[in-house]
Amino acid sequence: MKMKLEINGSQYEVDTDRNMPLLLVIRDMLDLKGTKYGCGRAACGSCTLLVDGEAVRSCSYPVSLAEGRQITTIEGLSENGQRHPVQQAWIEEIVPQCGYCQPGFMMATVALLNKIPDPTDEDIDQNILNVCRCGTYFRMRKAIHRAAELNKSNI
Amino acid sequence: MRGKKEKKGFSRRKFVVRSAVGVGVLLGTTWVTSPLWRRALADKVDKADPIYLGNTKDPVMWFYISNEGRVTLHSPKVEMGQGALTGLVQIAADELGVPIEHMDVVHAESMSGNLDQFSTGGSTTVSGLWQPLRELAATMREMLRMEAAKQMQVSADTLKVDNGTVSGNGRTLTFGEIVAHVEEWTIPKDAPLRDISEYQYVGKPVPRVDLEDKVMGAPIFGMDASLPGMLYGAVVRPTKIGARFVDANTMETVLMPGVVKVVKEKDFVGVVAETQLQAEMAKRTIKVKWETDRNWQTRDIEEMILVGKGKPIVIQKQGNSKRLLRNASEVITAEYKSPIGAHAQIEPNGAVAEVREDYAKVILSTQVVRLTRNEVADRLGLKKDQVNIVPTYLGGGFGRRLHTPHAMQAAVMARVVGKPVKYFFDRQEEFQHDTFRPPTHHVLKAVLSEDGMIEAMEHNVSSGDVMFGSPIIPDILQSILGSDAGAWRGGMIQYGAIPHHRAISWRVKLPFATSWWRSLGLLANTFAIESFMDELALKAGKDPVQFRLDHIQDDVRGFRLKEVIKAAAEKAGFMDEVHNGRAMGFAASTDANTPVAHVAEVSVEGKQIKVHKVTCAIDPGLAVNPDQVRAQCEGCVIMGMSAAMFEKMEVVDGSLRPTMYGPYKMALMKHAPKEIDVVILENDDVPGAVGEPPLGPIGAAIANAVYRLTGKRLREMPLTLEG
Numbered sequence: 001m002k003m004k005l006e007i008n009g010s011q012y013e014v015d016t017d018r019n020m021p022l023l024l025v026i027r028d029m030l031d032l033k034g035t036k037y038g039c040g041r042a043a044c045g046s047c048t049l050l051v052d053g054e055a056v057r058s059c060s061y062p063v064s065l066a067e068g069r070q071i072t073t074i075e076g077l078s079e080n081g082q083r084h085p086v087q088q089a090w091i092e093e094i095v096p097q098c099g100y101c102q103p104g105f106m107m108a109t110v111a112l113l114n115k116i117p118d119p120t121d122e123d124i125d126q127n128i129l130n131v132c133r134c135g136t137y138f139r140m141r142k143a144i145h146r147a148a149e150l151n152k153s154n155i
Numbered sequence: 156m157r158g159k160k161e162k163k164g165f166s167r168r169k170f171v172v173r174s175a176v177g178v179g180v181l182l183g184t185t186w187v188t189s190p191l192w193r194r195a196l197a198d199k200v201d202k203a204d205p206i207y208l209g210n211t212k213d214p215v216m217w218f219y220i221s222n223e224g225r226v227t228l229h230s231p232k233v234e235m236g237q238g239a240l241t242g243l244v245q246i247a248a249d250e251l252g253v254p255i256e257h258m259d260v261v262h263a264e265s266m267s268g269n270l271d272q273f274s275t276g277g278s279t280t281v282s283g284l285w286q287p288l289r290e291l292a293a294t295m296r297e298m299l300r301m302e303a304a305k306q307m308q309v310s311a312d313t314l315k316v317d318n319g320t321v322s323g324n325g326r327t328l329t330f331g332e333i334v335a336h337v338e339e340w341t342i343p344k345d346a347p348l349r350d351i352s353e354y355q356y357v358g359k360p361v362p363r364v365d366l367e368d369k370v371m372g373a374p375i376f377g378m379d380a381s382l383p384g385m386l387y388g389a390v391v392r393p394t395k396i397g398a399r400f401v402d403a404n405t406m407e408t409v410l411m412p413g414v415v416k417v418v419k420e421k422d423f424v425g426v427v428a429e430t431q432l433q434a435e436m437a438k439r440t441i442k443v444k445w446e447t448d449r450n451w452q453t454r455d456i457e458e459m460i461l462v463g464k465g466k467p468i469v470i471q472k473q474g475n476s477k478r479l480l481r482n483a484s485e486v487i488t489a490e491y492k493s494p495i496g497a498h499a500q501i502e503p504n505g506a507v508a509e510v511r512e513d514y515a516k517v518i519l520s521t522q523v524v525r526l527t528r529n530e531v532a533d534r535l536g537l538k539k540d541q542v543n544i545v546p547t548y549l550g551g552g553f554g555r556r557l558h559t560p561h562a563m564q565a566a567v568m569a570r571v572v573g574k575p576v577k578y579f580f581d582r583q584e585e586f587q588h589d590t591f592r593p594p595t596h597h598v599l600k601a602v603l604s605e606d607g608m609i610e611a612m613e614h615n616v617s618s619g620d621v622m623f624g625s626p627i628i629p630d631i632l633q634s635i636l637g638s639d640a641g642a643w644r645g646g647m648i649q650y651g652a653i654p655h656h657r658a659i660s661w662r663v664k665l666p667f668a669t670s671w672w673r674s675l676g677l678l679a680n681t682f683a684i685e686s687f688m689d690e691l692a693l694k695a696g697k698d699p700v701q702f703r704l705d706h707i708q709d710d711v712r713g714f715r716l717k718e719v720i721k722a723a724a725e726k727a728g729f730m731d732e733v734h735n736g737r738a739m740g741f742a743a744s745t746d747a748n749t750p751v752a753h754v755a756e757v758s759v760e761g762k763q764i765k766v767h768k769v770t771c772a773i774d775p776g777l778a779v780n781p782d783q784v785r786a787q788c789e790g791c792v793i794m795g796m797s798a799a800m801f802e803k804m805e806v807v808d809g810s811l812r813p814t815m816y817g818p819y820k821m822a823l824m825k826h827a828p829k830e831i832d833v834v835i836l837e838n839d840d841v842p843g844a845v846g847e848p849p850l851g852p853i854g855a856a857i858a859n860a861v862y863r864l865t866g867k868r869l870r871e872m873p874l875t876l877e878g
Contacts, residue, residue, distance in 0.1 A: 017432075024431055028387075033379040034372025036550070038501045039582040043816040046501055074372030083370075090370045094362055094782060097790055098236030099369030100376055100502045100550030125825035131816050133500050133551045134236045135793025137827035139786070 003067050007032070008076025014063070022066050023047045023058040026073060034074035034103050038131070045130030048104040048111075049073045055111035074103035077110065085154060086110050089147035097134035104130050109144050118148045190469060193637050197470040200640045201647055202712075202748060205283035205844065208272035214295035215340065216269045217288075218247070224319050224331030226253050229263040231271040232280040233522060234365060235552030236790075237846040238783035239280035241363045243288060245356040245779055246281075250292035250349055252316040253330065255356050260364055265528045265544040274557055274627050275522045276671065278747055278844035281779055285842050293346035301341050303328050351777075351840075360782030365548065375548040377520035378579060380507040386415055388568040388578035389438035390425040390561075392588055395809035396667045398445035400424075411437040418571050423564055427572045435581070450809040451666055456495070462598040462615040465663040468638035471647045474655030479611035483602040487694060489687055491599070492871040493679035495804035495811070496592035496672055497819060502550020505579020508565035510535060515542045515566055520549040522556040526626055534563040535570065554671030555590065558626055586814040591804060592672030593619025593642065593665065597683035607695030609653045609706055614684055617661035618642035618676060619669035638662065641670075645677030645851055648684065649716060649745045651708030667811060674847035677746050678795055678854055682872060685742035685855030690868065698731055699741045699859070700724045715838045716743065716750040719772040722834045727754035727770035733863055737767060740860030744851030747844035749775050753792070753852040757860035762876040764861055766796055768830035771849055776839030784845050788833045791849035797822030799854030799872050820873075 005012045007030065014029055021040075026032045026049070035058060038046030042060035049058050050072040051065075077084035083091065086109050096102045105128065112119055112127045119127070124144055132140070209231050210216055219227040228247050234240040240260050248255040263269040296316050303321035304311035306328065314323035319330050351357065368375050391403070403424045405417045411426075413433030418425040424441055428434040459465075480486055506519035508531075515535055521527045524544050532542045549556060561578060569576040580588070598615040621641025622628045633639075638660040648656045692702035703720055707713040720743050723729070729739055736758050743752035756768040771788045778784045801820035805812050813819045858869045867876065 020432060028431055031381070033374035036376075036501070037378060037503070037579075039816055041582065041815055043582075044501060078371065087370045091362075091366055094366060094786065096236075096363070096366065096369035097238070097786060098234075098500075098502075098549060098551045099365065100500075102369055103372045106370070121829060128824045131499075131501065131821060131823065133498075133553070133794065133821075135790035135797070135822070135827070136786075137793055137822070137824045138789045138831050141824065141827070141829070 003063060005063070005066060005071060006069070007071045008073060016063060018064040019062045021059050022056070022061045022063045025063045026058065032073055032075055036100055036103060038101065038104070044101070045108060046101050046104040048107040048130065050107055050111060053111065053114050055108050074107060077106070084110070085150035086113070086147045088150055089143040092146060093139045093143040095136050095139040095143050097136055101130060101132045105132065105140055109147060112144070113148060113151060117151060119144065188635065188637060194469060194472055196636060197638065197640065200636070204748070205277070205279035207283040207287050210269055211287035211291060214291045214298065214342070216267065217291050218295050220330050220334045222331045222335045224257060224329045226251065226258050226330065228258065228260045229267055229269050230260055231263045231269045231524070232284065233262055233275045233524070233546050233549055233552070235275060235522065235549040237280070237787060238363050238780060239846070240365065241361060241783060242281040242779040243284060244364050245359070245361055246285065246288050247292045249354040249356050250289045251296050253319040255361060257319050262546040264546070265524050265542065266540065270525050272525060274526070275552070276554060276557060278846040278848065282842050282844055289348050290346065293348050294343060297343045297346040298340050299330060299333055301343065302337050303333050306333065306336055357779050358777070358781070361780055363783065376502055376550045377507070377518060377547040378502050378505060378550065380518040380547060381577065382507055382509050382575035385507065385575040385577055386427050386429060386572060387431045387434040388425050388427045388565060388576045389434040390423050390564055390578065391438055391441050391443050392584050393443070393445045394587060395445065395447050396451045396806065396811065397449065398447045401444040401446050403444070404442040407440040408437050411440055413437070416572050417441070418568050420567060425564065425568055425578070427568050427576055447809060451806050452808070453806045456594060456665060456806055459663050459665065460594050460596045460617050460619065462596055462617045462661055465617060465661045467659050467661050469657060470638055470643050470660050471656070471658040473651070474611070476611040476613050476655040476657045479602050479655050480600055480613065483611070485602070487601045487603065487691060489599050489690055489870060491597040491683035491686060493595045493682060494802070494872060495594045496798055496802050497586055497589045497804055498551070498553045498555035498672060499586070499816070499819065499821060500551025500553055500555050503580040503582065503585045504556065504559065504561050505577065506559070506562040506565035507575060507577045508562070508569040509575040510566055510570040513537070513541055516545060517542070517562050517566055518545040518547060519559065519562055520547055520556055521559045521562070522549070522552050522554070523559065523627060527559045527562050530560065530563050531566050535566055553673040557671050558590065582816070583814040586819060587811050590668040590670035593621060593669035595676070595679040597680070599683060599687040601687070601691055603691065603695055607697055609650070609691060611655035612648055612650070612653050613656065614646060614648055614658045614680075615661065616643060616646045616659070616676070616680055616683070617663055619663055619665040621669065621671055621675050623662070625670055641675040643680065644675040645680035645744055645746055650703070650706035651710070651713060652706045673794065674746065674850040677744065677847065677851045678798060679872070681742065681744040681851040682799065682854035682858070685744065685852055686858050686868070686870065689741070689855070689859040689862070700729055703743060712745065715774050716745055718836055718838055719743065719750045719752045719774050722836055723752035723754050723770050723772035726772065726832060726834050727756070729754055731863070738860045738863035740856040740858065740863070742852035742855035742859060744848070746848035746851050749773065749844045749848040751848045751851055753856040755853065755856035755860050757857055757864065759861065759864045759876065764800060764857065764874060764876060766826070766828045766857060768832065769828050769853070769856070770832045770834070772834040772836065773845075773849055774836040774838050775845045775848075776841050776843040777837055778835050779842050781835055784835055785833045787845045788849040789831045791847070792831055792853055793822055793827050795850040795853035796826070796857060799857060800826070800874050803873050
């Protein structure tokens with residue numbers, strides 16, 4: 001069936017099965033490759049993106065649920081070439097190693113900061129549940145705190 | 156003993172090929188298979204300097220310079236996450252004399268000819284290319300200088316190369332201006348290397364070259380590749396160990412929506428469909444009959460992996476530990492175990508292939524560009540130079556991409572349908588068909604003297620294969636060595652001052668695939684040896700740090716190990732007592748000539764082991780990028796503690812399980828230490844291994860701390876107080 005999707009502020013029309021995972025629509029049909037496939041069972045968080053500002057694991061999220069809502073992917077975080085504070089913090093802390101899981105973590109961080117602007121370590125532990133194999137958690141934690149600082153100074 | 160003032164005093168020139176591989180192959184197999192020679196070879200392998208096998212003579216193959224003056228390095232090594240490409244760019248920029256901002260780096264496609272003959276792995280990219288890349292870049296720089304001299308009609312001696320320009324006699328040409336007019340390069344015989352003290356980028360924490368792409372979500376991975384008109388493939392895989400294909404019924408499959416073709420080959424059955432989901436759904440309808448002889452269980456595997464079973468080879472021997480152990484009034488003995496481990500890299504294996512009559516292109520994440528190419532060419536009946544492998548950034552390597560049969564499968568499906576095909580593993584397949592870190596069993600024995608010194612020590616390790624059976628290791632090397640150097644990596648006793656010591660490797664062939672997992676045997680072997688050292692120190696009533704120092708020999712290797720041990724202890728403020736509910740555990744290892752020491756600060760809450768802080772001292776020699784050395788230490792600490800504390804594959808009714816993140820427990824954000832303190836020593840003047848050595852000591856460091864807190868000696872990974 002035909003569906004209208006709003007992704008990163010742009011309108012898209014797709015013709016697909018209602019139950020098609022949002023991840024596959026975004027990656028394979030709309031060619032936005034920043035959101036990653038990791039497990040297909042919402043277990044690793046590599047496919048995390050935002051639907052109306054909340055973190056969603058898109059590999060297990062039927063596309064029809066996203067209809068009429070605002071979808072944000074890693075490609076939509078920066079505006080007019082201006083890095084999002086979370087991306088800026090990730091750059092400043094030189095977080096990525098292999099980099100594959102990083103968009104998912106950054107999207108989960110954006111959602112966390114939407115909810116809790118100045119998270120404690122405890123908040124981070126309880127909300128950031130994605131998997132990183134290279135073990136960049138240590139720098140990610142620093143980057144999350146730094147992003148919270150950057151957000152404050154932007155207000 | 157050497158004093159601290161001699162820091163950086165060791166000078167070596169790492170260019171001559173000093174590989175045990177070369178030595179062994181030259182000597183032939185007959186007389187090198189004697190036990191003495193095998194030990195000598197094992198020692199050479201253990202201490203070998205990294206080498207690079209590939210073109211190191213033709214700078215034009217390595218560097219492309221545009222008319223705008225941008226320099227692109229075509230790297231035959233792939234970026235797996237360790238930041239190695241950034242190191243290569245730093246080295247090249249310094250030697251070329253070009254601002255690093257003017258440099259780009261890409262993975263060399265196999266058709267470019269700049270092909271690594273071996274693999275990316277073993278922590279050898281920066282260390283192995285250090286000298287060759289400097290020489291290549293210096294040669295390129297001299298070519299630019301000579302060309303500029305020709306264009307300016309002056310003597311090359313009057314020109315200097317700096318900042319992406321060649322200048323002299325009041326004139327300046329940019330690299331771009333020079334290459335715009337070049338007709339034929341003159342390649343000088345000798346190109347002098349710049350003095351390292353002149354380098355601006357080497358030794359500095361330059362930001363990673365791939366940072367921006369990785370933070371912005373650029374499509375740089377194998378999984379992100381696509382080709383026009385591409386279809387999607389899926390391949391049926393057995394769920395049981397040792398399953399043999401009998402036949403497949405695909406009656407239902409051909410009727411499934413979107414199915415383009417069912418592909419039946421002698422060794423696999425796949426389906427190609429219009430979308431990924433359709434391919435997956437169609438695959439589920441293929442009814443395959445498999446045949447298995449046996450329903451393996453974890454218990455069966457554990458009974459196989461036992462010291463005393465399989466074939467032993469002595470890999471290290473000094474003095475006569477056998478006699479001492481036999482005659483001693485008290486022999487201290489302990490056994491340790493490690494489980495089957497999964498790579499669990501987040502980007503699944505896969506490939507995008509396009510095949511025409513006389514040409515094939517495969518885009519994928521691979522650590523073995525040459526092997527991938529050769530296998531695809533063989534399978535398709537093409538010549539090697541008709542196949543172009545396009546390597547991408549790897550969403551984690553860790554040894555999982557040292558064999559890529561899926562590239563052949565994608566290529567075969569692409570040929571059958573006449574269109575490009577993308578094929579990748581789903582996560583269950585990725586877990587079930589991993590090439591696992593083999594389980595291990597260790598028996599350690601020692602005799603202490605009356606004054607609490609180790610008189611004799613033996614380490615027996617039984618392991619599944621790591622490098623044996625790997626297509627990148629020639630069979631001849633396997634028969635020469637006799638023992639699996641991957642399985643015993645880290646298994647030699649690094650305390651050379653123990654008068655009598657031996658290490659023995661027992662080989663066991665398991666019924667499922669085991670292979671290279673980041674740092675190979677290092678994690679398990681160090682866990683065993685360094686836990687045992689701790690037990691001996693306690694038994695002798697000695698401080699665990701001093702006890703270690705007392706057993707290290709006085710030579711260069713020993714000096715470097717002692718220095719990291721002292722540095723870690725000092726930086727952590729090591730105390731062998733429980734303080735505020737926390738205890739410190741100490742452990743050290745030497746891997747690929749890089750010594751590392753860890754202090755883990757641990758508490759136990761209920762049955763939960765919590766690692767609060769890890770201090771890591773490393774001596775990689777010259778640190779080309781100190782920030783990335785630090786990043787590797789942090790990453791190795793976390794990946795190592797994940798493997799040491801949580802990870803375990805089981806064999807249940809013939810199947811490897813679990814097959815999903817979550818059930819396959821791994822370290823998450825909440826488990827990672829809040830503090831990781833890294834100390835970098837540079838007691839060598841060339842860069843050494845970085846990407847794996849810091850994985851070594853972490854398991855033992857944690858277990859040693861847990862003992863101090865609970866009195867329980869955890870001798871089996873994953874370390875747990877439950878049950």
